[in-house]
Amino acid sequence: MPPARRTTGATIGDVASRAGVSRATVSRVMNGLATVDPQIAARVRSAADELDYRPSAAARSLALGRTHTVGYLVPDLTNPAFHGAMRGLSLAAADEGYRVLVADSAERAADEAPLAIETRRRCDALVLCAPRMPQQELVELLPQLQPVILLNRNAEEAGLPLLNVDWASGMRDLLRHLTGLGHRRIAYLAGPPASASNTDRLSGLRNLPAGVELLELECGAMFTDGHEAAGRVLDAEVSAVMAFNDVVAVGLLGALHEFGTDVPGEISVTGFDDIPYARFTAPPLTTAAVPQEEMGRLAWQRLRAILAGGHPHDRVLIRPRLVTRASTARARSTPSGTTRSRS
Amino acid sequence: MPPARRTTGATIGDVASRAGVSRATVSRVMNGLATVDPQIAARVRSAADELDYRPSAAARSLALGRTHTVGYLVPDLTNPAFHGAMRGLSLAAADEGYRVLVADSAERAADEAPLAIETRRRCDALVLCAPRMPQQELVELLPQLQPVILLNRNAEEAGLPLLNVDWASGMRDLLRHLTGLGHRRIAYLAGPPASASNTDRLSGLRNLPAGVELLELECGAMFTDGHEAAGRVLDAEVSAVMAFNDVVAVGLLGALHEFGTDVPGEISVTGFDDIPYARFTAPPLTTAAVPQEEMGRLAWQRLRAILAGGHPHDRVLIRPRLVTRASTARARSTPSGTTRSRS
């Protein structure tokens, strides 16, 4: 004899007997199949209401082979750059009865692959943001993960849909903006070395205009990284800094403020992403805007197309939009060689 | 004949036949039940490896009556105040094989209840943050949602565990800090009128010290609300403003900066929550720190205790910690009646 653990509420069988029909009929009614006599349908519905019946998600998943769940794996759930996409994904998916299962690899590159597999097992599809995973590993992993859409990095080799940002173009726009303002000696606060998008950003900074110098400074992707980089930025005697992203830029702005350095008077600062805070920093941050929430929606569109039987191998490259705010200004006439304030 | 849709990979049956054992034995091996002959266990394991077998989460859920999933319902997935708790919850739950299913009620109070029910159906437990739901409705809803833990608001009537912030105490600390600095005319930028925690915050602002005036200004919970409130704040001729939360405070700081108002020279500003950005605003924000990530972990602890058969009806009240930063300073000698800068 099997175990008799009926912890949950009414089952389809309960509704069936109460309405005096078969379970199949109840199922048809619950799923809105039109082939049911209205009289009976009504009886079933009221029986279901009276019993407060709700179909078991687990049982449906097993029978249908669908969990109605999308996975969303990111390296850090607290990073605001991922929130917009999460919301866009969640809202778009919810419109079609899908929910989002989140997973956080806690910036541990080694955990990304097993976590991705495990998460995918519980879902019908996966949105994968794994910036640190070695390219080789990623390309081998992706096929097992299907349906999957890769976020914020490239892996054309896998022939799978992906949603990437044209990091290089964004950096070029920012650079052009700065050189247009007369900046000639510019620092780039680099992201994590293993980060794919950091490499892409750098590729946008090749072929500098004549007379422009770029200094690459090690940094990272988080607030504290930007904050800690401020000293080195000042030492570098540059008139402008391009931060890896807005989060880093915000950390940097905070530290520069503490040093009493005037932004943009003494140094111009740019970010990347246009997180919601960027509008409200002091000064407001010039940045390359990435439509995060829309990317979440787009990711869902691709996945649902695959789930519906399609094969979109398309690789979408989102071009960021330059947003100029008050953190950048014309370079002072003597951009280098001057002694800067530093308490 | 039933449908033959074997979209997924190897099943327990495949492993069983390959290893020449019964499915029961495979199940025992996969679940680490020690009652299996080591020889056989090894054979099963290698068969599973060769077939790249992974147990079906849906089938396990159905058989076990457990989904190994916790729901997390919040009014706005983009609000940073919820990210810390989400991460704490996600990390703590992951340690025990649980995942987090997120849901966003998109600030629509009317959606909170049905969404909560629907989300809970897919999970073993629920972390519910529903600040706008009418108290009556909430108290009636909670029992159906068990195991559930209520976040950021009170509903003792339901006799269920909850994790709340002592909003009143946080506000008192901030107020005391401001009056200690000589502020006598202070504005409070109120949160959404339906928000439970707004009411709680206000209750901490009763019994003002003699000579202290408090002006309540309508506002909201988001960046733009704080930004838009700046004009009214300046018109109110106060020497200090307490914002509903850090997000509002950041919006306000941005607008004040645009107006050329000196913070804290002309006006002191406080927030609430201590979101990661608060350290890096210009000036850095004085606030009442809420340990979000820890609250996420605590929520998980309660839920797992219930899932394990316990009955923690405890109501945890987290006392925020006053964090003084540069956005607050001594009031100027003539705090009111002076004309303020306003472009």
Next chain:
DNA sequence: TTGTAAGCGTTATCAC
């Protein structure tokens, strides 16, 4: 239009 029954992939009880 409705009912019957097989099957989704596990787990767990009970005999052996």
Next chain:
DNA sequence: GTGATAACGCTTACAA
């Protein structure tokens, strides 16, 4: 220690 086998709650092809 291992294997049948019933159950978990639902969907669906097919028969009636």
